[in-house]
Amino acid sequence: MAKGSIKLCFQCATCSMVSACLCRALKFLSRRDSHIKDEAARWPQGKTLRLEIPGARGFTVTGTKEGFQILPRDTKGDVTIRFKSPADAFKVFTGQISVAQAYGQHRFVLKGNMGLAMPFVRCVDRVEGYLFPAVLAKRILKRLPKKEVSSARVYGAVLLGR
Amino acid sequence: MSKYYEFQLPEKILSGDGALEHIPHELTLLGASRPLLLSDRGLEKVGTVDTVKAALSQGGLEPAETYCDIPADSSIHVVNAIAALYREKNCDSLIAVGGGSVIDTAKGVGMVLAQAGSDLMDSAGAEVLPRGAHVPFVAVPTTSGTGSEATIVAVVKDPEAQVKMEFLSYHLLPDVAVLDPRMTETLPPRITASTGFDALVHAIEAATCLQRNPVSDSFAEKAIGLLCGNLMAAVDNGRDRKARMALANGSLLAGAAFSNSMVGLVHAIGHALGGVCRVPHGEAMTILLPAVMKYNLEKCRDRYAELLLPIAGPEVYAQTPSDQRAQRAIDTLVALRRQLAEKTEMPISLVETGLVRREDFDAVARTALNDGAIIVNPAEADYDDIIGLLEEVWA
Numbered sequence: 001m002a003k004g005s006i007k008l009c010f011q012c013a014t015c016s017m018v019s020a021c022l023c024r025a026l027k028f029l030s031r032r033d034s035h036i037k038d039e040a041a042r043w044p045q046g047k048t049l050r051l052e053i054p055g056a057r058g059f060t061v062t063g064t065k066e067g068f069q070i071l072p073r074d075t076k077g078d079v080t081i082r083f084k085s086p087a088d089a090f091k092v093f094t095g096q097i098s099v100a101q102a103y104g105q106h107r108f109v110l111k112g113n114m115g116l117a118m119p120f121v122r123c124v125d126r127v128e129g130y131l132f133p134a135v136l137a138k139r140i141l142k143r144l145p146k147k148e149v150s151s152a153r154v155y156g157a158v159l160l161g162r
Numbered sequence: 163m164s165k166y167y168e169f170q171l172p173e174k175i176l177s178g179d180g181a182l183e184h185i186p187h188e189l190t191l192l193g194a195s196r197p198l199l200l201s202d203r204g205l206e207k208v209g210t211v212d213t214v215k216a217a218l219s220q221g222g223l224e225p226a227e228t229y230c231d232i233p234a235d236s237s238i239h240v241v242n243a244i245a246a247l248y249r250e251k252n253c254d255s256l257i258a259v260g261g262g263s264v265i266d267t268a269k270g271v272g273m274v275l276a277q278a279g280s281d282l283m284d285s286a287g288a289e290v291l292p293r294g295a296h297v298p299f300v301a302v303p304t305t306s307g308t309g310s311e312a313t314i315v316a317v318v319k320d321p322e323a324q325v326k327m328e329f330l331s332y333h334l335l336p337d338v339a340v341l342d343p344r345m346t347e348t349l350p351p352r353i354t355a356s357t358g359f360d361a362l363v364h365a366i367e368a369a370t371c372l373q374r375n376p377v378s379d380s381f382a383e384k385a386i387g388l389l390c391g392n393l394m395a396a397v398d399n400g401r402d403r404k405a406r407m408a409l410a411n412g413s414l415l416a417g418a419a420f421s422n423s424m425v426g427l428v429h430a431i432g433h434a435l436g437g438v439c440r441v442p443h444g445e446a447m448t449i450l451l452p453a454v455m456k457y458n459l460e461k462c463r464d465r466y467a468e469l470l471l472p473i474a475g476p477e478v479y480a481q482t483p484s485d486q487r488a489q490r491a492i493d494t495l496v497a498l499r500r501q502l503a504e505k506t507e508m509p510i511s512l513v514e515t516g517l518v519r520r521e522d523f524d525a526v527a528r529t530a531l532n533d534g535a536i537i538v539n540p541a542e543a544d545y546d547d548i549i550g551l552l553e554e555v556w557a
Contacts, residue, residue: 079287082290097165099537100372100537100538101164101372103288103537103538104164104371104372104373104423104424104537104538105164105165105166105167105168105373106166106167106168106289107166109287109288109289109290110287110288110289110290111286111287111290112286112287113286113287113327114286114287114288114327114328114534115325115327115532115533115534116532117534118531118532118533118534118536118537119531119532121537122531141542142461142540142541142542143541143542
């Protein structure tokens with residue numbers, strides 16, 4: 001296999017894995033972290049956001065008073081964030097750049113009402129604050145979120161799929 | 163500096179005396195002969211639309227249709243109605259004569275037509291649309307503020323949601339931007355001041371936000387110099403063509419800069435004040451700029467220090483110790499704003515607009531949080547931070 005193909009496979013696999021972890025963490029924290037809980041509760045009823053990564057597993061999410069729900073994989077999004085390449089998503093999912101930096105660097109396109117994507121971006125920033133080591137999070141986030149549960153519990157929920 | 167950036171240069175620029183008379187030639191080059199001329203009632207009343215029509219007729223061109231009912235805060239419904247009119251009258255191009263609302267409306271119309279659609283909301287998003295059909299588009303700004311003639315952005319109100327919707331696409335850029343001194347010389351001093359400050363905010367936010375890059379920095383710094391150096395002269399004497407053209411060019415350069423490096427928190431809150439309380443955009447920018455600069459100061463200290471050079475000029479820059487330059491830049495802008503307010507009675511606090519109530523703060527803050535501009539602001543701003551800023555600029 002060519003070196004480029006191995007790198008691409010690695011990036012796609014990593015993105016799929018981190019994307020799954022992100023979903024689980026988002027779901028867990030939307031019941032435990034007051035800020036994420038509030039964003040989910042304020043989410044416009046029935047609206048969906050889809051995140052797409054070329055060659056990797058994306059997801060569709062919606063917010064409710066009970067927290068964020070991950071919807072079946074083929075659910076369409078009222079708003080879709082689509083990374084331009086797996087390498088672009090890889091940079092975000094491995095903490096090399098923040099979502100804000102990715103937006104600033106044109107690494108994804110957004111279809112639909114940008115206003116609906118903003119609560120999701122804020123939640124991803126908070127989730128990254130829990131999942132990434134402080135050194136990494138400090139480098140990419142404008143402000144470190146004040147944790148309301150321990151990162152260990154979030155890792156546990158991600159690993160156990162709760 | 164951003165590790166990766168993209169930059170779209172503006173298309174053709176016609177700047178100076180007689181620029182209007184060259185529009186027919188440009189449309190011919192673009193293969194168009196039946197333009198739909200878009201403007202507003204105010205410009206029709208003061209004769210600006212007639213000036214453009216007279217210039218077009220010198221080149222043997224008559225608009226196929228003229229539409230002057232674009233309101234100050236244009237909406238998606240206005241855009242959709244004009245797109246239908248364009249088809250009904252068999253037009254083949256757009257000429258937008260006006261401020262940001264008129265030009266952004268024209269961009270929306272062009273987007274609907276290019277995508278062969280009927281509803282602008284189908285095109286919402288950032289960088290997502292394919293080019294579609296080419297609709298030749300000439301923009302003639304009549305204020306020196308929005309820079310919309312050089313941007314890939316259109317802001318159009320969704321009246322039902324009380325939100326200003328942002329549309330971003332490289333295909334929104336006009337084919338030709340026309341800067342003619344006749345278009346701005348009758349602009350009243352107060353509007354000259356607030357729109358000029360709007361352009362200044364574009365340049366300052368472009369020069370400091372996360373997406374800034376060497377090309378946008380060049381545009382932004384030149385824009386700041388032109389705007390700070392000529393705003394007072396244009397307010398003092400609206401017929402000062404040199405000052406007017408400096409402002410027009412400054413506004414265009416600021417537009418090109420922020421079109422690529424985006425704007426930040428001043429615009430996020432300003433859009434919300436416009437959407438929720440109908441505060442005119444330029445006035446919202448004027449009110450918010452110094453407070454937000456102070457808010458961003460720790461993240462932007464070095465950059466603000468550099469910007470003192472175009473803001474205050476080489477003498478002041480050289481005389482100011484390096485550790486005081488950032489604060490001096492903010493103080494200079496505050497002084498400029500105070501002078502402009504004294505001459506024009508332009509509001510510099512929310513109370514003075516007479517449009518905002520304290521009860522509106524919650525809705526304004528929540529709307530600002532969901533504005534796309536907030537994402538590239540250098541400093542994080544949450545609900546409480548925005549409420550704090552609104553309190554600061556209240557009176």
